[in-house]
Each structure stands twice: as structure tokens, then as C-alpha cells.
Amino acid sequence: MTTMKDIAKVLGLNESTVSRALNNHPYVRPETREQVMEAARRMNYRPNTLARSLATSRSYVVGLVISNIANLFFAEVTKGIEGVADAHGYSVILCDTGRNAAKELKYLDLLARRQVDGIIFMSGRLPADVVAAIKQQRCPVVTVSRDGTRYGIPTVRINNRAEAAKATRYLINLGHRRIGFISGQLDDAESGLPRLEGYRAALEESGIGFDPDIVQEGDFRMESGMRACARIMQSPPRPTAIFAANDEMAIGAMKTLSQLGFKVPADVAVIGFDDTAFATVVTPPLTTVAQPLRMLGTSAMEMLLKLMAGHRLADIETVLECQLVVRASCGGTGL
Amino acid sequence: MTTMKDIAKVLGLNESTVSRALNNHPYVRPETREQVMEAARRMNYRPNTLARSLATSRSYVVGLVISNIANLFFAEVTKGIEGVADAHGYSVILCDTGRNAAKELKYLDLLARRQVDGIIFMSGRLPADVVAAIKQQRCPVVTVSRDGTRYGIPTVRINNRAEAAKATRYLINLGHRRIGFISGQLDDAESGLPRLEGYRAALEESGIGFDPDIVQEGDFRMESGMRACARIMQSPPRPTAIFAANDEMAIGAMKTLSQLGFKVPADVAVIGFDDTAFATVVTPPLTTVAQPLRMLGTSAMEMLLKLMAGHRLADIETVLECQLVVRASCGGTGL
DNA sequence: GCGCGGCTTGCAAGCGCTTGCAGACTATGC
DNA sequence: GCATAGTCTGCAAGCGCTTGCAAGCCGCGC
Structure with a gap:
């Protein structure tokens, strides 16, 4: 694997300059930047996200703690989450708990070790120990379709x-x-x-x-x-x-x-x-x-993005509207 | 966050000793180990997986590249994968491509940057550029329900x-x-x-x-x-x-x-x-x-585990049996 | 002609952990 | 009593990247 050091050596530059060029830092001479970019391309350079994360303490990973991915309901929400996460440069780690509180705790711990930047929690009934574990996370957590609000946890839900x-x-x-x-x-x-x-x-x-x-x-x-x-x-x-x-x-x-x-x-x-x-x-x-299954996911992720960016939420709770979809099982269309 | 250095300082030990104690390395005096464990517990220590991965070049993360998580078929397989991954200490990053080849490539690249240890690929038709991208990954890749075998990519499928x-x-x-x-x-x-x-x-x-x-x-x-x-x-x-x-x-x-x-x-x-x-x-x-949807997933993950452990596969292809499930839509039970 | 401020780059430390090497210490066998 | 083979611990370098600081360079205005 080629590293920044390799590029620096080839170009007779310092590693830090290479870093700045690659991260389009303002104070880099245009020609230098071009050289670096070119070398990176030529040498097939791929930044090591792990190293970057370690240095910056931002992993651009979020955890998704979910009851059961094989359930259409959760799968749809997950789709929504993954979509906006990816659009913002975040990856999502999937944690399937099977509604088991012990596993919920285990995953919460695991995600903390993995230094995720945020967590979306959509599993189980939020027993006291899980709530406690959520509150002591060093990263923001949002729950979806749970009554997290009563514990002060940001939530997206329907009424x-x-x-x-x-x-x-x-x-x-x-x-x-x-x-x-x-x-x-x-x-x-x-x-x-x-x-x-x-x-x-x-x-x-x-x-x-x-x-x-x-x-x-x-x-x-x-x-x-x-x-x-x-x-x-x-x-x-x-x-x-x-x-x-x-x-x-x-x-x-x-x-x-x-x-x-x-x-x-x-x-x-x-x-x-x-x-x-x-x-x-x-x-x-x-x-x-x-x-609005998909939107439950996208809203939750958007909420999480705000929190991860350090913003305060205007409202700790987002309530989404449902829509009555009239098909055939009730006959007429009513009012 | 408390780090190994903190623990070492508190106990008047060297960081490396703490590391060895925590990772139950053989040559650590039992009392020392106990002290370390105790301090870790007391100080609420959580190892930083990122740092560990950087040092060991093992991330214990696998990537799952999938057409559409909101599809029951894929969701079931995913469930199988996540289950055995977790059982072996691996986390899975979810990558939903929407069957879009460009996104497949993008995700393959992303996963490489994230230093995943392995990839399960279950999306699209394996066009030439995707195959190429798969083959030049530095980590093992297995495809499921794709004709990866023809390109020499380990595969689990049905007949x-x-x-x-x-x-x-x-x-x-x-x-x-x-x-x-x-x-x-x-x-x-x-x-x-x-x-x-x-x-x-x-x-x-x-x-x-x-x-x-x-x-x-x-x-x-x-x-x-x-x-x-x-x-x-x-x-x-x-x-x-x-x-x-x-x-x-x-x-x-x-x-x-x-x-x-x-x-x-x-x-x-x-x-x-x-x-x-x-x-x-x-x-x-x-x-x-x-x-055998679930098993398609578990088999794929098991195959990947073998590969990640550096083993050669006895067979590059695993073919699973299906079972005819007789319900009511064909009437009688036949032979 | 000189000083100043803005570019551009390098230096070095640091993120938190692992690990090869070496030194110290202990027990064992002769 | 001493050599030897293990045990245990510390030192230091390193994983690949970022970033504050400082130094060198330039052009500009007075």
C-alpha cells in the first residue's frame, strides 16, 4: 500500500505538505498540489481512514442498532438511514440485536470502542440499563420509533x-x-x-x-x-x-x-x-x-448529522405524518 | 476517555505491560494482570479499536455490498451474515448500491480505505470493471448468488x-x-x-x-x-x-x-x-x-472468515441445497 | 531600502495501541 | 555456587495521518 510518506519521498516533499495538498488546505502552491494529486493518482494512493480517524478523532462511522434487519419494517428504515449517511460521507455499522437487551448493551459498548461518531438506536423497549448506557455514550444517539424523548434522548417517531x-x-x-x-x-x-x-x-x-x-x-x-x-x-x-x-x-x-x-x-x-x-x-x-418508513430513517440520520456537527436541536423530537393509503380491503373510499 | 497510558501511570507500569495484561499475553505476572484488569474496570477503560487496528493492520470489520437492503431476499441474507460476523468479533459495514455499478465501485474503494478485512459482495451483474476492482482488493472478497466463480472469485450460491x-x-x-x-x-x-x-x-x-x-x-x-x-x-x-x-x-x-x-x-x-x-x-x-437465505449469508461469512485467516479454500465454490416447501398453491403434495 | 504581512513548506509531536528486543529477575539443575 | 532457561517488564519504534508552530520566501507600500 502506498502511503503519504511514499508520495512525499517521491516528490521530495514533506509528508505534511502532501497531507495538506490532498485535503485541499488553502496554503498550498497550486503546482505543488497538482504534483501531489498526480503522484497520488499514479501511485494508486488510498488514504487510510483509520489513521486519519485516529489523528482527528472523527471516524465518519455511525452505528445502527436495530431489532431485526430481516424485518421489512426495519429494513426500510435502514435503507433511508444508509442513503443519507452515505451522501454525507458516513458509513454505517449494522448491529442486529434480536431485541435482546444484553446484546443491545454489548453493541453499544462495541460501537463506543469503534469510536463511532453517532448512533441510531431502534431496538427494544429502552429498559433502564439501556437508557443509562445510551446517556453515557460520548457520541450523540437518536432513537427512532421509541419513547426516547421521555429520557431526553432525541427521537423521531410518528404519533x-x-x-x-x-x-x-x-x-x-x-x-x-x-x-x-x-x-x-x-x-x-x-x-x-x-x-x-x-x-x-x-x-x-x-x-x-x-x-x-x-x-x-x-x-x-x-x-x-x-x-x-x-x-x-x-x-x-x-x-x-x-x-x-x-x-x-x-x-x-x-x-x-x-x-x-x-x-x-x-x-x-x-x-x-x-x-x-x-x-x-x-x-x-x-x-x-x-x-413514512424511509423518511423515518432519513430524518433520524439528518437529526444525527446535526448533533454530530455540534448543533443544538431546535426540537428534541421529530414527529412525522402518516398517510392513509386506500386500497381495496375496506371497499369504498370514504371521505 | 481513559487510555492505556492513564492506566499505566496510575499503576506505575509501562504502557506495554498494560497492553499485554489486557490482551492476555502469556508473560504477565498474575498479580500484575489482576491489578491492570481491576484498574481498567475502575477507570471505565475502553480500548480504542481504531488505534489497535492501525497498529495491527486488522480492523475486524467486513464490508457488505448489497443491491437493496429493503428487499426481503437481501435482508435475510444480511441477517445471516451479521450473525456469524458478530459471533467472531467482526462488525459489518452496510453498503447499499441500488444495483448501480458506479456505486459498487465507489463502495469498493471506500471499504478499502476503511481497511476492512474482507468483503461480501452481493450486488449487480459483475461487469468487467467491478470484477477488476474486486480482484485488486487487498482483502478477500466473496460473492453470493453471483457468478463470481467464473472470475475466480470465491462464491456461495445455489444451483x-x-x-x-x-x-x-x-x-x-x-x-x-x-x-x-x-x-x-x-x-x-x-x-x-x-x-x-x-x-x-x-x-x-x-x-x-x-x-x-x-x-x-x-x-x-x-x-x-x-x-x-x-x-x-x-x-x-x-x-x-x-x-x-x-x-x-x-x-x-x-x-x-x-x-x-x-x-x-x-x-x-x-x-x-x-x-x-x-x-x-x-x-x-x-x-x-x-x-436457504439465512444460510447463504452464514456460509458466505464463514467462507470469508477462512480466507481472512489466511486459509486456502478446499473449494472456491459452495453450492447450497434448496428445499421444496409445499404449501397450498399447487394443491396435492405430489411425490 | 526596509519592514510587514501573507504564502508556502518543513519540523516534530501526537492520536492510542502493539511488539521486537533487551535487560532484570527467578528458579532450576548440576 | 553458578550457568541456564525461563518469566516478567520496560524501552522505543512504528502503524499512517494531522496540525500547531516556526522559518523562509515573496511582493508590496512607504
Whole structure:
């Protein structure tokens, strides 16, 4: 490998001059710079980022701590992050935790050793020890779709409560009065519980009673949606619509409905949440509230860039709007 | 940040002794080691990986160059890679190319600057300039699901031709004689063309003629599967089965079939390829040849580990078996 | 003709860690 | 009691790059 020293030697210059030429420092004679550039090209020089980082204490690496990269939801967000990171000269180290708090801690430590300039954290429920580990990092950390804000950690998220209410209102406007709800885990304070609250709030604002028989707890996976739907459908009067707290459970519900002989949307309307790629694949295509997944990633990375640049954030929290994507699973288009 | 020098100073030792104690070098007096360990703990010492890497010229980082992380196929493989990488102390830098050759080159260069110890390459079609860039890397590179072998690049892959024949034979054994085929891009020498060849070979070994009217080229995306299926179904005699070169196109075909009023599998059987999460989500669940996605990743990383350790590979190519996963989209279970 | 300020370059120290070499010290065997 | 072979530790150089400081150079204005 050719180093700056090699170039310097060849040109009879000092290493520091070569460095300045390469980093277009102002005070370098144009001809000198050209010589250096030319030699670098000719000798196939590649700066050693490690050495540079050691000297400058900037690594231009960020860590991404994530629950599960094989999950479409996280994968989309990751795509957004990687895109803007790269556009700004940052590389991203991928840390897949499997939602395991011990691994989260381990990765946080690892990233610190690797001298990353920033961390995007999108895994698990932020237990106390993880929060502590995050706060004592010497580099900025931003969480996405977590309730980091309550611990003073910059966060980008959506308003789960409001968006769930939006979806529920859509069904109500379509004329539905008896609407089943399949929730996520209710001990999940970020997206599990708030979506239920939004559902409930929308019902109440329309004077529709809340019937616990037709809200069932799931775990965000398809099978749980199937089971929940089965339970919901056996609570007369029969619901005419089902709102599931994510797409996979909505799809599970659709499966169960079809097994029970119900047509979607003719007999019962189904609406999901997230708008991952699953929504378009299923038949009928799923109406769902679309999380701006990609943008969740880009916003988080942009936030992190600001922090790494030493700026204070105008607002510690960025809340992104979702959009209701109307496909076929609820029939009409409503208002 | 506390450094080795700090620890050394506190204990009245030399930095080098501290280093040896921390790296459990044999010749360190047990009490000394214990002192050092204790001080390190107390002072909250975290080794600076950058500095270590610079000194040892081992970064314990690998680069992953990938077409699109938001694609389930790649995301699964990535999960496999990250898992074994982490288990062996390696971190992975994620490089999403969007199948853009210029970006592939850019990332290859970037990774070299970052002094990665190895690269897993899983993007694009390996044009000449990319191959050249790969070969002149100073670190080992392995490709996955690419025809790197022809350029002497270690590769892990499946036997697309044989697996496609397997799927076709399954349909034949089910009694189908007129089987439509939706291919990927035929200029894709890795998975596009070979799957068509396998289809054709299986037909011919059963004495079934190859009818170009019922093989249509798609692009591995759902919409192309829909269009291709429409064309296929209007070539009498009407096919009783359709084999799509991946799951997304198979799902597209199922959509079209249902629009045309055909029942799957009663009227026409559908089989896919890959077994991404889509296959289970769709109704009826898709019978498909399951690529060992996770294992593609783990094998690739294991191969890379061997290479990075300086071992010669027994075989430059690892070929993994697929498994036919029978769900409902082809009806019966066949032989 | 002299001083001053702005360019341009070199010198050297430093980022935090590793490692070959050598010296000191200990235990062992004869 | 001494040589020898191990143990243990320190010294110093080095990984490849950056950067503050100083020195040399130039042209300019007075």
C-alpha cells in the first residue's frame, strides 16, 4: 500500500505538505498540489481512514442498532438511514440485536470502542440499563420509533395515537359502527398501547361504545392476528370492520376471515398499519396507514448529522405524518 | 476517555505491560494482570479499536455490498451474515448500491480505505470493471448468488438450474403437462437464464415439448408477473400450472389468475422460487422452492472468515441445497 | 531600502495501541 | 555456587495521518 510518506519521498516533499495538498488546505502552491494529486493518482494512493480517524478523532462511522434487519419494517428504515449517511460521507455499522437487551448493551459498548461518531438506536423497549448506557455514550444517539424523548434522548417517531384514531375514523366514516381492534403488545408504550388509545378515542368521539370483547391483544405477528380475529368474530353482534395495529396482523385477520367464509371487504372491512411491502402483495390489497418508513430513517440520520456537527436541536423530537393509503380491503373510499 | 497510558501511570507500569495484561499475553505476572484488569474496570477503560487496528493492520470489520437492503431476499441474507460476523468479533459495514455499478465501485474503494478485512459482495451483474476492482482488493472478497466463480472469485450460491428443474418436475409429477413459466431477466446469467434452462430441461426429460408462447420474461417484480401471467393464459391450450422464477412474480400471477376468474390451485397451480416472507402471507400460501437465505449469508461469512485467516479454500465454490416447501398453491403434495 | 504581512513548506509531536528486543529477575539443575 | 532457561517488564519504534508552530520566501507600500 502506498502511503503519504511514499508520495512525499517521491516528490521530495514533506509528508505534511502532501497531507495538506490532498485535503485541499488553502496554503498550498497550486503546482505543488497538482504534483501531489498526480503522484497520488499514479501511485494508486488510498488514504487510510483509520489513521486519519485516529489523528482527528472523527471516524465518519455511525452505528445502527436495530431489532431485526430481516424485518421489512426495519429494513426500510435502514435503507433511508444508509442513503443519507452515505451522501454525507458516513458509513454505517449494522448491529442486529434480536431485541435482546444484553446484546443491545454489548453493541453499544462495541460501537463506543469503534469510536463511532453517532448512533441510531431502534431496538427494544429502552429498559433502564439501556437508557443509562445510551446517556453515557460520548457520541450523540437518536432513537427512532421509541419513547426516547421521555429520557431526553432525541427521537423521531410518528404519533401512534393520532394515526390510529385516523384509521378508526376512516372506518367510521365508511359507516362502520362495530369495529374490532387487534392490538400489539399492550405493555409496549410506544406503538402497542397508543394505537389502542387512538382507536378508543375515535370511537368515543363518535359516540360509539368501546366493547372489550372485540379488542384482542396480539404480538404484531400474522398468527396472532389470525387468532385474535377468530375471537373477535365470535362476539355478536358481528363486527363489520377490523382494524389491526399492523399489516401482518391485518393479513392474519384476512386469512381467518376467508376461512370463516367472510368476504373482504364485502362482509368485513380490514385496515392495517405500517404499509410494508406485504400490504400490496395480499389480496385484496390492504388499506393501511402508511408510516413514512424511509423518511423515518432519513430524518433520524439528518437529526444525527446535526448533533454530530455540534448543533443544538431546535426540537428534541421529530414527529412525522402518516398517510392513509386506500386500497381495496375496506371497499369504498370514504371521505 | 481513559487510555492505556492513564492506566499505566496510575499503576506505575509501562504502557506495554498494560497492553499485554489486557490482551492476555502469556508473560504477565498474575498479580500484575489482576491489578491492570481491576484498574481498567475502575477507570471505565475502553480500548480504542481504531488505534489497535492501525497498529495491527486488522480492523475486524467486513464490508457488505448489497443491491437493496429493503428487499426481503437481501435482508435475510444480511441477517445471516451479521450473525456469524458478530459471533467472531467482526462488525459489518452496510453498503447499499441500488444495483448501480458506479456505486459498487465507489463502495469498493471506500471499504478499502476503511481497511476492512474482507468483503461480501452481493450486488449487480459483475461487469468487467467491478470484477477488476474486486480482484485488486487487498482483502478477500466473496460473492453470493453471483457468478463470481467464473472470475475466480470465491462464491456461495445455489444451483439455479437444478432447483428450477426440481420445481418443474414437481408440477409434472402432479400431473401437469402444460406448464407456463415466468422467467427473470434472461440476460441475468446467474438466476434469470439458468432457471429457464432448468424448467426446459425438466420438460424435455419428461418428453414434454417446450412452447415459447407460455414462457414470458419478467423482471422479478410482482407487476411483471401479472403481465406475464396474462399473456400466458391467453395461449391455448390453457396451462394448468405456472412456475414463476421468484415469489413476487408468482404472487403477481396469482393476482392475475384471480382477476381472470381462475381458482388457485383448483384451476391452475402456481409455484414460486425463493421462499421469502411473502410466500406465507399470500392466500393460498405459496408452494415454492426455498432458498436457504439465512444460510447463504452464514456460509458466505464463514467462507470469508477462512480466507481472512489466511486459509486456502478446499473449494472456491459452495453450492447450497434448496428445499421444496409445499404449501397450498399447487394443491396435492405430489411425490 | 526596509519592514510587514501573507504564502508556502518543513519540523516534530501526537492520536492510542502493539511488539521486537533487551535487560532484570527467578528458579532450576548440576 | 553458578550457568541456564525461563518469566516478567520496560524501552522505543512504528502503524499512517494531522496540525500547531516556526522559518523562509515573496511582493508590496512607504
